[in-house]
Amino acid sequence: MSEAQPVLRLEGIVKTFPGVRALDGVDFSVFPGEVHALMGENGAGKSTLMKVLAGMYQPNEGRIIIDRKPVVMRNPIEAKQNGIILIHQELSLAEQMTVAENVFLGELPRRRWGFVDWKVLEERVGSILAKLNCDFGPRTNVGSLSIAKKQMVEIARALTHQAKVVVFDEPTASLTDAEKVVLFDIINDLKSDGVSIVYISHRMEEIFTISDRITVLRDGSYRGTLVAVDTTEDEVTQLMIGRSLDYSRNIEQGEIGDITLEVDGLSCGRLYSDVSFSVRAGEVVGFYGLVGAGRTEIAETLFGLREPTSGTIRLDGEAVSIGSPADAIANGISLVPESRKEQGLVLGMNCRDNITLPQVDDMTAGPFVSNGAEIAIYDMYRDRLDIKAPSWRSEVGNLSGGNQQKIVIGKWLAMKPRVLIVDEPTRGIDVGSKAEIHSLIRELAHSGYAVIVISSEMPEILRVSDRVIAMYQGRIMREFTADEVNEDNLVQAISGIGNGKAA
Numbered sequence: 001m002s003e004a005q006p007v008l009r010l011e012g013i014v015k016t017f018p019g020v021r022a023l024d025g026v027d028f029s030v031f032p033g034e035v036h037a038l039m040g041e042n043g044a045g046k047s048t049l050m051k052v053l054a055g056m057y058q059p060n061e062g063r064i065i066i067d068r069k070p071v072v073m074r075n076p077i078e079a080k081q082n083g084i085i086l087i088h089q090e091l092s093l094a095e096q097m098t099v100a101e102n103v104f105l106g107e108l109p110r111r112r113w114g115f116v117d118w119k120v121l122e123e124r125v126g127s128i129l130a131k132l133n134c135d136f137g138p139r140t141n142v143g144s145l146s147i148a149k150k151q152m153v154e155i156a157r158a159l160t161h162q163a164k165v166v167v168f169d170e171p172t173a174s175l176t177d178a179e180k181v182v183l184f185d186i187i188n189d190l191k192s193d194g195v196s197i198v199y200i201s202h203r204m205e206e207i208f209t210i211s212d213r214i215t216v217l218r219d220g221s222y223r224g225t226l227v228a229v230d231t232t233e234d235e236v237t238q239l240m241i242g243r244s245l246d247y248s249r250n251i252e253q254g255e256i257g258d259i260t261l262e263v264d265g266l267s268c269g270r271l272y273s274d275v276s277f278s279v280r281a282g283e284v285v286g287f288y289g290l291v292g293a294g295r296t297e298i299a300e301t302l303f304g305l306r307e308p309t310s311g312t313i314r315l316d317g318e319a320v321s322i323g324s325p326a327d328a329i330a331n332g333i334s335l336v337p338e339s340r341k342e343q344g345l346v347l348g349m350n351c352r353d354n355i356t357l358p359q360v361d362d363m364t365a366g367p368f369v370s371n372g373a374e375i376a377i378y379d380m381y382r383d384r385l386d387i388k389a390p391s392w393r394s395e396v397g398n399l400s401g402g403n404q405q406k407i408v409i410g411k412w413l414a415m416k417p418r419v420l421i422v423d424e425p426t427r428g429i430d431v432g433s434k435a436e437i438h439s440l441i442r443e444l445a446h447s448g449y450a451v452i453v454i455s456s457e458m459p460e461i462l463r464v465s466d467r468v469i470a471m472y473q474g475r476i477m478r479e480f481t482a483d484e485v486n487e488d489n490l491v492q493a494i495s496g497i498g499n500g501k502a503a
């Protein structure tokens, strides 16, 4: 690779937003056929750099050089014409249009007199979808597709345009393990066709599985480029956050109190059945299992989003019926949902209001909401969660992906629930803040909350839980104490090989 010329070079890229210097003279280059990972804390500037590359933002300073020629790309279509395709962190397809229309968005193939040639279009898209083993066709409406399939549509877009560089911005955040395998196969195929990949992710295992080189950004500055086979997770973390992480078990054992939440024989159609467990005040119970094991559905039932078909839920010993999220909140149950984008935030609203809005009612003793009190609450969560935003007035929609997630977590914490359920709490969150969120979860339990953590990341479950419940296909297979649980018995239990109290 040493004698090869980079297909792409970014030189001295500066990008500012009001109050933020998002990129401060970043250099970045990509060789043909390499997978180049881009890493950095939440808000480091990764997505912004890629949006500059994809013509969505114009840099204040700096040059973009493609195949040794400086180029100016004024919009995503010009970037596409230069062989650059960006697959967004927040997928950006037109939901009401068909797959084929989305693939050619903005540049439909035309016949004479300017008519769109639908036949050609659908044939071309159809053959690419077939190549990707997609089980949907060019005429399918994008709105009806799952996230993984929408991602396939974006990939089809890249293939149709003979991309030189395809950028994936946190592509696996919402994919199942099986879908991830498909994605990695596609990336390897692209690579062997000489296409370069820029891959953004906070998941170290993925980075070390597929990337050739790793470039690290920090606070909008270039920190260095490492060769994957010659470096370690620790070295990358050091570059990203300026220190190593202490992965020692983070069990700040508080006093475990009485049972707060008790679930008995809960079932919900085919989603899960005969689920019984309890959570005490001061305790963190981790739910581990494969995607589809029923964990999220149980959380949704406890939060009033799904009606159980049988079973009882007791709070402090009393049976409750939770018909809606409002009921759940009134009973002191909060859920930090898995898909925070849809369920948690008002993007056009500022940071403070997103965190404090749900409790404005409590604070409005008279006709005025106490502005000072709200800002104080926001400040506290900003510090605890290390939220990077220019001010409480900043619109949440302008924050980086990970910082938006921290706002949602803050919002639910601010409600001071008795039972807090967090579903995949650190998805999309950088390694440093991840450790912070883990200690915050421990601390919440310590101060008397009953906490349920659902996660697909085993290290996370092992680090935060006092007890671990392993689920497989809608059933609880085993329950472990923190002393009993380890990677081996947990893997066994969630693959259905468990020998415990399998139902």
Ligand SMILES: Nc1ncnc2c1ncn2[C@@H]1O[C@H](COP(=O)(O)OP(=O)(O)OP(=O)(O)O)[C@@H](O)[C@H]1O
Residues within 6 Å of the ligand: 017, 018, 020, 021, 022, 040, 041, 042, 043, 044, 045, 046, 047, 048, 049, 089, 388, 389, 398, 399, 400, 401, 402, 403, 428
């Ligand atoms: N459109 C915008 N308006 C104002 N500020 C912005 C805008 N886009 C990004 N920023 C700011 O620029 C900085 C870099 O954000 P960016 O989204 O590039 O981070 P990131 O590295 O992708 O983080 P994450 O891992 O959380 O996705 C952040 O401080 C963010 O708030």
Ligand SMILES: [Mg+2]
Residues within 6 Å of the ligand: 046, 047, 048, 089, 169, 400, 401, 402
């Ligand atoms: Mg980002």
